[in-house]
Amino acid sequence: MRQRSRGRIVLAAVVATCAVGALPGQALAVGDPDPYVFDSHAKRVAGAPASTDAQELKAGSTYRSAIKPGGQLYYQVELDADSNAYVSAVAVPKLGPEAKVGYADGIKVTLQDREGDSCDYNDDAVFGSAQYPRPIAAYASRTIKKGSTSCRTAGPYYVLIERTTKATSAQEEWDLEIRFDTEPGLKAGSGGPTEAPSSWPSATPVPPSGKSGRAQGGTGFNDAAALKGGVWDDRIKPGQTLFYRVPVDWGQQLFATADLGSSPGNGYVGSALTVQLYNPVRAAVTSGDTAYDGKPKSAAPDPVAPVAYENRYSTSDAVNGARMAGDYYLAVTLSPEVANKFGEKEYGLTLRTSIKGTAGSPPAYAGAVPDFSAGGGDGTGNGTMKLVGVTGIGAGAVLVLGLGAWTVGARRRAGAPTAQQQARTQGRPQVQAQGSQPQGPSQASQSQQQYGPPSAW
Known part of the structure; x- marks a missing residue:
């Protein structure tokens, strides 16, 4: 997920604000978990x-x-x-x-x-x-x-x-x-395996470490924060479920863990932190959970097979679910019981994601290569551009809004920024996770795929 200049982040905020009026959760009382954000086109x-x-x-x-x-x-x-x-x-x-x-x-x-x-x-x-x-x-x-x-x-x-x-x-x-x-099905006579792999690398690699990037988890599949390989910090409230999406290509394998930070207090909560992995068509693949006693804890879904078309012939969820390239989703939930034992507050959450394997080519589909990626996101754990994507604004409207915002910004650059401008630029992720590298589904238009607005903006 690529970094963007501050000016582009301001532009994304302007467009998102025009499109949806407010970011998810703004109307909620402080301390309340965010609701699930439904598809605005549903x-x-x-x-x-x-x-x-x-x-x-x-x-x-x-x-x-x-x-x-x-x-x-x-x-x-x-x-x-x-x-x-x-x-x-x-x-x-x-x-x-x-x-x-x-x-x-x-x-x-x-x-x-x-x-x-x-x-x-x-x-x-x-x-x-x-x-x-x-x-x-x-x-x-x-x-x-x-x-x-x-x-x-x-x-x-x-x-x-x-x-x-x-x-x-x-x-x-x-x-x-x-x-x-x-x-689509496959072209007649295209060949290829017709059985699931009998073995695959299931050993979990060493989780990534180092400098963290900032993530802002979404509250559903539709506003899930876009992540790549690396270390991502977030905050989570008891009773809240946060969603993240990671693009995984053909031949690649996703590994992920969620670490819950320590907290003062005494108590014990079983199944306090749960992590559910879903594939691009929202099929549950694997899950993991951990209890919590105030000490640092980690939960991870079981390893899944490298993405391959023939995985669909397996009876194992860890293999069958990895049947297509696209966005894979992590849903992380903190039990509401944690608030009773350790306090009603935000808790530190660290996501560690690894994508192993070289991206391969899609199978020989009989029709257009399906696009199972959500698109959007700026590559730093921020879902702002995704909000733009689900509002139904056409490319021309977004461009007009962008040029208008850019012109206003240019006229104001000679003077001090207003309080509104400062608010728009504060809190936006600026750091790319250490060691992360571009990943994305190999679709027909992969060469044009990117995170965030065109570089010309």
């Missing part, structure tokens, strides 16, 4: 209790819905006979002192044909031993495999989202963010 859709009333979801689109305890909701998608399909659902429970979830509470996503038969992969997500509310995600997929006849015909299919909630848990509705993506 369309509202109501799930139907019966398949005959299911509303259609379009490929490449994001939707907002809601589900009650014990709910079973149907949606419809249209599939061709050759593409892989992925449908994910992020469940967002209410936060607060009255919020309560159980071990087996969660959601399940199923993709069905018109006979009610499930396609090849259906996933559920539960809170497990970390029994506190936080965003969780599950997905279902249809993978085109040689010799498989399951869900291979073109036509309408159904997405079923189910919620499990104990009677002793909070009974409020959960918000849902639903995403539907497709991926």
Whole structure:
């Protein structure tokens, strides 16, 4: 993630402010955890209790819905006979002192044909031993495999989202963010492996050390802070979940750890810090957690295989999930119980990310190489440009706003900066993590891909 001059950071702040009005979390009371930031382009859709009333979801689109305890909701998608399909659902429970979830509470996503038969992969997500509310995600997929006849015909299919909630848990509705993506199959006769690798390097490398960069974790997939290999410092509140995204290319392997800083006090909190790794289509891959007793602690998701197309033929989540290049997401949550034992305050959080392996070429897709990267971000753990990306402002509008801001800035450079200008430039990351190096998915337009605005700005 590249550094930018102060002037470019001011410009990014101006554009982001014009686009969204305020950064996430500004309207919250001090000390409250930020809510999940939904996709600003997401369309509202109501799930139907019966398949005959299911509303259609379009490929490449994001939707907002809601589900009650014990709910079973149907949606419809249209599939061709050759593409892989992925449908994910992020469940967002209410936060607060009255919020309560159980071990087996969660959601399940199923993709069905018109006979009610499930396609090849259906996933559920539960809170497990970390029994506190936080965003969780599950997905279902249809993978085109040689010799498989399951869900291979073109036509309408159904997405079923189910919620499990104990009677002793909070009974409020959960918000849902639903995403539907497709991926082209491979060209006929393109060859390549048709089985998952039998072995891969699972030894965790020495975590990076040295000078830290500053990160500002997002509150969801949509405003996740962009990171590369290196050491990143952030702050986290009890009950808060912070999201980060790391671009991982074909042939590359991601390793990550989250370190929680020490704090005065006595006590013990089990599963205090959890780290969940998701792949570019929001499929949970691996996770890790740690207890907390006031001493420094570290949590890390289990190692995953180097990204390869043939990984999808594996039954192991650590292999199957690393099936495509793009942005991989880290969701880091600090238990609200930490506040009861060690105080309601921000805690130091250090992320250490390593990307091993040389970037390779994408497989021989029959269609355009899919872009599973979120884009945006300035390469220093800052998600400001991502906010611009999700507002729907066209390139021409952004350019006009940028030139206007640049002209105003040029006229004012002869005098002292105003308080507003100083506020815009304070707190913006300026340091690149030591030893970091550019990483990014090998898409068709990779040569044009960059973080932040064009250098001409």
